[in-house]
Amino acid sequence: MILVQEALARIASAARPLGEETAALAEAQGRVLALPARAGLTHPPAAVSAMDGYAVRRPDPCPPGTRFTVIGGAPAGAPFAGSVGPGEAVRIFTGSVLPDGADHVVMQEETERAGGEVRLTAGQPEARNVRPAGGDFAAGDVLLPRGRALSAVDLALLAAANLPSVTVFRRPKIAYFSNGDELVPPGSDLAPGQVVTSTPFALSGLLRDWGAAPLNLGTAGDTPASVEAMFDRAEAEGADVVVPIGGASVGDYDFAKAAGRTRFDLAFEKVAVRPGKPVWFGKSGKGYVLGLPGNPASALACAVLFLKPLLYALTGRDALAANPIVEATLTAPVGQGSGREHYMRAVVRAQDGILAVTPQSAQDTSLLSPFAASNALLRRMAGAPAAETGERAEVILFGPL
Numbered sequence: 407m408i409l410v411q412e413a414l415a416r417i418a419s420a421a422r423p424l425g426e427e428t429a430a431l432a433e434a435q436g437r438v439l440a441l442p443a444r445a446g447l448t449h450p451p452a453a454v455s456a457m458d459g460y461a462v463r464r465p466d467p468c469p470p471g472t473r474f475t476v477i478g479g480a481p482a483g484a485p486f487a488g489s490v491g492p493g494e495a496v497r498i499f500t501g502s503v504l505p506d507g508a509d510h511v512v513m514q515e516e517t518e519r520a521g522g523e524v525r526l527t528a529g530q531p532e533a534r535n536v537r538p539a540g541g542d543f544a545a546g547d548v549l550l551p552r553g554r555a556l557s558a559v560d561l562a563l564l565a566a567a568n569l570p571s572v573t574v575f576r577r578p579k580i581a582y583f584s585n586g587d588e589l590v591p592p593g594s595d596l597a598p599g600q601v602v603t604s605t606p607f608a609l610s611g612l613l614r615d616w617g618a619a620p621l622n623l624g625t626a627g628d629t630p631a632s633v634e635a636m637f638d639r640a641e642a643e644g645a646d647v648v649v650p651i652g653g654a655s656v657g658d659y660d661f662a663k664a665a666g667r668t669r670f671d672l673a674f675e676k677v678a679v680r681p682g683k684p685v686w687f688g689k690s691g692k693g694y695v696l697g698l699p700g701n702p703a704s705a706l707a708c709a710v711l712f713l714k715p716l717l718y719a720l721t722g723r724d725a726l727a728a729n730p731i732v733e734a735t736l737t738a739p740v741g742q743g744s745g746r747e748h749y750m751r752a753v754v755r756a757q758d759g760i761l762a763v764t765p766q767s768a769q770d771t772s773l774l775s776p777f778a779a780s781n782a783l784l785r786r787m788a789g790a791p792a793a794e795t796g797e798r799a800e801v802i803l804f805g806p807l
């Protein structure tokens with residue numbers, strides 16, 4: 407059995423970034439840049455006005471009552487062709503190109519217009535209201551680095567930089583299947599001993615949130631042939647990662663890991679983590695396998711702890727950056743850490759300007775209701791001393807505050 411840290415290091419060292427493709431900007435939210443995005447133009451391309459008013463060459467001093475002759479206008483999109491000399495003004499609007507010779511824009515509210523002349527109603531002690539050329543960025547500047555998962559605002563930045571598309575990593579295709587004759591879909595008439603399959607419904611949403619393309623292969627029966635068929639389908643579908651759910655432990659019907667072992671070189675088969683001890687990981691020439699434990703809370707905790715870092719590594723990012731640890735204050739005491747690193751399902755809230763964390767009282771790995779009510783995993787290191795209310799604790803957020 408290896409430590410969580412070692413398991414993550416093995417995932418990071420086994421994983422190679424996937425190939426690249428071009429994505430249109432409108433389709434690129436959440437995609438990960440495979441190349442740095444460089445500005446296609448300088449923004450703003452020229453000095454522009456920050457106000458509606460009059461562009462002038464500011465005399466020094468420039469007291470109230472100073473008069474200028476209005477020699478033309480510069481509406482947005484139609485720069486003034488001439489030059490502004492001393493005592494001259496050009497009517498200008500927010501975003502319009504500042505005419506040659508001007509160094510200042512007087513706000514309209516600080517002027518009185520009378521025919522061809524404009525008079526200041528307020529002094530202009532310094533040159534203002536001009537946005538310099540390149541104030542946002544210059545042509546060729548790296549705006550966003552390789553490995554950046556594109557946010558909504560990033561798309562606006564790239565559009566402003568005149569980039570209609572970006573080079574991104576291929577979206578990792580993740581094929582997953584459950585294992586067990588007892589599993590039936592939601593809505594079934596349950597026979598004794600049957601269990602409704604639940605984990606895949608969370609997995610598809612998590613994978614989408616993490617920028618992957620989920621593919622649910624369904625449920626394998628408790629025969630080696632049924633499990634083999636799932637691995638064959640995953641390969642035929644071109645999956646980058648196969649994720650068997652369950653069938654990983656030591657029971658008589660745990661065939662998933664046995665089948666995985668014949669197809670992949672396993673990098674680990676057990677991790678000193680609670681929940682999720684049976685989680686396993688391997689690699690072949692065709693892709694990766696990450697086996698999740700069957701118990702739903704174990705499967706989902708391990709998806710956060712190990713599958714998300716694998717997706718990061720496949721898209722050119724640091725696997726260890728997938729789950730930043732933040733500090734929160736305990737609202738309840740927690741007992742001494744066990745022999746395995748423990749990730750307790752917990753609720754983190756912003757309270758009086760700090761993060762407060764409350765572990766769920768029920769932590770059994772078959773339970774989904776405490777997981778659904780949680781937005782964080784509270785990390786307790788193996789053997790950590792008991793901690794009191796008010797002490798600092800480490801958490802991984804997997805949902806919104």
Ligand SMILES: Nc1nc2c(c(=O)[nH]1)N[C@H]1C(S)=C(S)[C@@H](COP(=O)(O)OP(=O)(O)OC[C@H]3O[C@@H](n4cnc5c(N)ncnc54)[C@H](O)[C@@H]3O)O[C@H]1N2
Pocket residue numbers: 584585586588589601602603604605606651652653654655656657660681682683684698699700701702704771
């Ligand atoms: N003798 C031992 N028994 C167990 C050990 C052990 O070390 N020695 N480890 C325990 C731990 S920890 C876990 S976690 C489980 C995981 O075992 P498997 O990965 O083989 O999981 P399964 O046996 O297939 O299933 C466990 C449980 O989860 C239910 N399940 C499975 N898939 C789904 C699904 N898609 N949706 C909802 N529920 C699912 C399944 O019906 C079982 O009830 O092993 C312990 N045992």
Ligand code: MOO
Pocket residue numbers: 679680681682683684699701704705771
């Ligand atoms: O660790 Mo298992 O994953 O306890 O349920």
